[in-house]
Amino acid sequence: MNKYTLSLALLSSLILGGCAIGPDYVKPDVSVPETFTNSDQNKTAQQSINSQWWKQFNDPILTQAIESALIANYDIQASEASVNAILGKFDQAKSYLYPQINGSGSLDRKGVNNATTGGYQLHEGVTSTYAGSLALASYEIDLFGKVRRANEAARATLLSSEYASQTVKLSIASNVAASYIKLSSIQGQIDLALENLTVTQDIANLNAFKYKQGVIAENIYLQSFSEVESAKATLSQLEASKIAEESTFNLLLGRNPLSVKASHIDSIMVPEVPTALPSDILNNRPDIASAEQNLIAANAQIGVAHAAYFPSIKLTGMLGVQSMELSNFVSNPARIWDLAPSVSIPIFSAGLIAGQIKTAEADHNQTLAIYKKTIVSAFNDTNNALGQTTKAKEQITYQKARTDAIKKALLQSKLRYQVGTIAYSDMLLVQQQWLQASQQLIIAKQNALISTISLYKALGGGWSQDQTPPLPNLLPSGR
Secondary structure, X not given: OXXXXXXXXXXXXXXXXXXXXXXXXXXXXOOOOOEOOOOOOOOOOOOOOOOOHHHHHOOHHHHHHHHHHHHHOXXXXXXXXXXXXXXXXXXXXXXXXXXXXXXXXXXXXEEEOOOOHHHOOOOOEXXXXXXXXXXXXXXXXXXXXXXXXXXXXXXXXXXXXXXXXXXXXXXXXXXXXXXXXXXXXXXXXXXHHHHHHHHHHHHHHHHHHHHHOOOOOHHHHHHHHXXXXXXXXXXXXXXXXXXXXXXXXXHHOOOOOOOOOOOOHHHOOOOOOOOOOEHHHHHHOHHHHHHHHHHHHHHHHHHHXXXXXXXXXEEEEEEEXXXXXXXXXXXXXXXXXXXXXXXXOOOOOOOHHHHHHHHHHHHXXXXXXXXXXXXXXXXXXXXXXXXXXXXXXXXXXXXXXXXXXXXXXXXXXXXXXXXXXXOHHHHHHHHHHHHXXXXXXXXXXXXXXXXXXXXXXXXXXXXXXXXXXXXXXXXXXXO
């Protein structure tokens, strides 16, 4: 073993042999229920969710919209750029695990003419000096694990940003789906308003004829005319709502204003999301994974702060060659070297280090509280979404039965009013009940669909840590 091999072995042992000070990360014990109170305990538990959950609605337009948004949405693009920025910071942090070696070379040529000037005898002619060297920048030998703890924190921060990016994607997909359902619902209400306007106009025309014939009083004719204008105002209001929702939808898709043609809400299927779910399915939520990585980073920062109490050993050096002749520079140059180790030991810091440790521990406790809150929020979100989805589906059944019944009553009331067996006010009351019931049926279907979207989101959207892009190790090669 030559001296260079021995030096390399010694350096490696110094890098790898030290122990990292500070507490090692231990996953917190958070009390969680085994099941959800609103889940169906009589069914076999479902262990996973389809990651492309939007396809369960069986609507090609919705599927295309979400898949376009996952590419073109600017919030997603910004989150991905943020991940790349943190990846660069991680590369910088792990570089301190390794010596920084810089190479340099030089050629120095000096010429002397009129060598007797000034009374000194100088060497006449041109002199060349060739030099080359490898320099070791100030390298901290990580005996106490300060640099490794810093790298642990940097890697956890990078993982957290990856999971946060997945959270943004899930949120955008959910928002696009919800906006699309609202557009479909508004269009359904517009169609209903047009139908109501037709019915109201027919009744108003009939009343105009009856008024001219002296069958009804003027106030009934004017009231029917007022109902026509009211129906037009409702239609205009719904069209304005559609314009506003189209703006939201187009922004989510990262595109300029366009008219959106959504499928009829009756054709959009309400997926059967499993209601029997184990609590550990929430491990698939990226926001929980992100919160845990933030906790790991905060825990590592405590070790970084504690390391300030220990000596810092740094090493600088240089190895080079020099020659007056180019041929000797290659074959037999003069060898020069320099080695300059240094040690820095904290003697008196006036509470600076203690304060840094206290801050790191407080940051860790704050991050721990946020982590626990994220888990509790996830359980409450999911339990609420399960309950809302079940009740929303029930409301569709009730509202449909109500709408079917009142629609038949409206047809009968129109016929009876035409022949004069009931008053206009009685017929108008039935018409208003039909309009209200029909609109509430559309809204019930909208609520059921959006509740299902919220349930998919609460369950993590089928995301798993396997979908996270490959993350870098501690080697200097990057990803």
